[in-house]
Amino acid sequence: MHLDAARPKPRLARLSGVVTLLAAVLLAFALQAPSADAAKQKRVIAISPFAAQTMVQLGYRPYRVGMTLGATKHQKRLLKGIPAMTLSHPNGPNLELVAKMRPKIVFSSNQWSRGNKAMRQLGIRVVVADPLTPASVKKKVTQIGRILGRKKQARKLNKKITRQLNSATRGISGIRPRTLVVLGIGTTAMAFLENSWGGRLIRMAGGKLVTGNASAGGGFARISDEVVLQEDPERIVVVPHGTNDDLSRVAKWVTGNEVYKSTSAGQSGNIGISGDNTLLQAGTDLGATIRYIRTNFLKNW
Amino acid sequence: MLVALVAATCASLALGAVDIPVSDVIDTLLGKQVPEVTRNIIEILRLPRTVEAILVGAALGVAGACLQGALNNPLASPDVIGVTGGAGFGAMLVILLYPSSIALLPVSALFFGLFAAMMVFIIGFTGRGGGNITRVILAGIAVASLFSAGTAAIMAAYPDRVPNGIYFLVGGLTTSGWDTLETVWPYLAVGFVLAAFMIRPLDRLMLGDDVAASLGSRPRLIRLTAALAAAVLASAAASIAGLLAFLGLVIPHLIRLLGGTKSHVFVIPVSALAGAALLTAGDTLARTIAAPVEMPVGPFLVLLGVPLFLWLLRKAA
């Protein structure tokens, strides 16, 4: 009797213990919900790689970034752990998914103009803060910093960029190697022009861009093999389309290309292949990129 | 067919990269309270797209039927009167040369589509021997080639902007919001009304020019007006959804094969319904099969439609 009377008590106690625990958990969830909402308010998606890199370096972690091909090791390290959204033409990210995420801001590129318009119609603030030239990188960093309320960090980042840039461009002599930069291989290959990102980087790195006097609004133009031979560049840089898987195939084509082989660049072994997108895509690591260009391609470090 | 259309519409509104239950869809449409995200997705992203799919599908179906009746040729489609070539050129012009004024795209596509059709009509329908079907078709092919070449030329000049343009060329409904429809709906309305009035005259034309004349119609005028209706509908459709001419060719045939009659009283309205249903269903599939990536509708429809079409052709023979 005594025992029977004693047993229900611990059970009851256990039960009420469980109930209390459950209640506590539910309460925690309920309390979590508004703060989850609050977190939602601060969600920023960075589709543009430049904006993504900048944000991370400003200490504001993006909720999502856009998946890009050909990122450098450094860039990948920066964005490690942040989930990526697949981007496809013409909208960029899947608009319904973006709508569901209810971001405060989306940093996008002009490439996704249709998607940008749609996101604005959904009431999302879309900012395009991609630098069009290396010279405007710092301005855009400042802009992103201002929007995110990280002005101090932006100033610090800009100082770092300037420092890196200065060290990377040290000792550039008046002698500028004549450099041809080519996008893609085969019959669809196009030369980088003065007004392309890569073209400007070459100039900053101390090279003289060979373009055969072509000009086009888009920054690229086809130049014929004849013009290549006539211009006779001292350095050639090949930038493949697409992913890194192509590299071996690209290398094979480049080494077999008679036209390139017969130029000064070919004969002096100065044909290089770019393994990432730094010549195509704006990034914050200008200094590192220029040093890479000087070391591997221009050979003027 | 009507049932198919309604089903396709529901599917289109309910399915997508984000799961939304059908009850929520209905609630949103009825104006009841739903979470803001749901409302945004449905009203801004899916509803305009579904409505566009219905209208464009219907427009292309009717355009194809009108043209095939007017030119008395089963190969007639909006390609043949130069509309798709012109619209493609107009669109690429904006995408490649003036990408910041992307809002002008539908206007440009419409304008050049109609312009190309006008060229074909002037060459094909006027002067001695005008209205001769062979002449119209040849003129159409020539004009289409002209604009194709023009398109290729601008693409070669701005190769880096081309990917944006390819999506249009290949046919896809991805606009958000109602702006394109707002610009273009009057043309769709005019086209549909004209086509409706052409139903009986086209039937008369089927019995031969003489009998049509006996019945009080003017064969040349019927051909011209029906072709004009087709041109307006196809241009408007192209300015919204890119180049989906395949629909215009295949749908009327499908309807004739399935319905067993060539009478336009049947073929034209049912082509409209079928086109609407097919495009809506196709677009829904294109959006959801490889989510989150959206496949372009054009090739998708062709992949689905061609085997079906070939099978039907064999069965009918």
Next chain:
Amino acid sequence: MAFGRGSVEFDEAAPLLEARDVRVTIGGEDILASASLTLGRGELLAVVGPNGAGKSTFARAFCGLRRPDGGEVLWKGVPLARLRGRQLARVRAYVPQRAQVPTGVTVEAAVRIGRSTHLKPLQGLTAEDRAVVEESIARARMQGFEDRDLSTLSGGEMQRVQIAIALAQGAPVLVADEPTAQLDLGATAAISKMLRELVAAGMGVVLIVHDLALAAAIADRVVVMSHGRSIATGTPNEVLTSQLIGDVWGVEAELVHREGRSALHVEWLDDH
């Protein structure tokens, strides 16, 4: 395509069709120099003549399929020029010599198309229209053929369908260009009987025929054409004399015609 040109008042007292001195010029040449005919109710008029005489051109001209370059055409007292589209379709039905035969169209569908002149663009067929369609098919002796595809019909059957289409128009005049040219004896006889029935019911029929014996047997009056002119009008016996046949066709022949039977005795191998 009818856009109303104001109401047109037909004169019921006037002959169904009056054509006077009609002229048609093609490429500077007078294909039709001067042709005339008059058609009254309940009358079957045959237009005969050698090839190239301008019979078809004349018919197309007064039917409004081709604008005449000269002369006058009055339908029930109203000038042709004032009649447009539907109004013209309500007063005359033209059956061409060789019509396109589309596939995928049934007899019933085709006759309904013939009725479409009575319908507004977006309106459907009324009960009355359906009745007329049924009746037209019956009068053309094509009952039972309603669901047959036009492309499966024989020549004679197709001609009867053409007539059914013309009847569905509800016009008082039927103009047929060589309806029996490709038909065999039996089919020709069937069409002939049908045409006489129509005439007996009060319609006016103009027939372009080659066969003089047929013309003589079934027509009330005959118009002879030669070199773009109508040169004689009257009953078959009056007009189709050996003299005239010799002048116009250049062949020695005699028409024998009595009580519904006719025969043309021709000197086929005569050398003059």
